[in-house]
Amino acid sequence: MRIELDMPQGLEEQLRNVVLNTVREAMNQYNEQQLSKEWMSLKEGSAYAGVSYNTFIKFRELGLRVCEIDGVKRVSKKEIDDFLEKNSH
Numbered sequence: 001m002r003i004e005l006d007m008p009q010g011l012e013e014q015l016r017n018v019v020l021n022t023v024r025e026a027m028n029q030y031n032e033q034q035l036s037k038e039w040m041s042l043k044e045g046s047a048y049a050g051v052s053y054n055t056f057i058k059f060r061e062l063g064l065r066v067c068e069i070d071g072v073k074r075v076s077k078k079e080i081d082d083f084l085e086k087n088s089h
Helices: 013-036 041-048 053-061 075-087
Strands: 067-069 074-078
Touching: 041 053, 041 075, 067 075, 074 075
Parallel strands: none
Antiparallel strands: 067 074
16 A cells, blocks of 8 residues: 655655664664673574574583573673684684
């Protein structure tokens, strides 16, 4: 469905810019929030490390330490950074 409106010249472009800027700002805030978290889920940890979830699970088998309390698993940024540094060649 398409709705057409008569708008003053330039209003459509202004609205587009407002929407795009609002979305960018929301995404930036979300990314900053995610980057500031010290403890992450395994899925978030895999994204932080830049690898697939399956690869991240293999990292656990290779010694990446994960905190598990009552079935809830969390990994710290520091642990991921240390693990990657230790395994860098």
